[in-house]
Amino acid sequence: PALVADGIIKAIKAGDFHVFPDPIAKQMGDAYKSFAENVVEVSSS
Known part of the structure; x- marks a missing residue:
């Protein structure tokens, strides 16, 4: 839990926007990075 x-x-x-701690x-x-940058992060802007 502390790592997260x-x-x-x-x-x-x-x-x-995203966290990948371990x-x-x-x-x-x-x-996932390309999808996240082009779809998820654009949608949340």
């Missing part, structure tokens, strides 16, 4: 909480705080400070999540995040 720390990741959320860092993301908020950095202005990041190694497995980071792998998924790398695969």
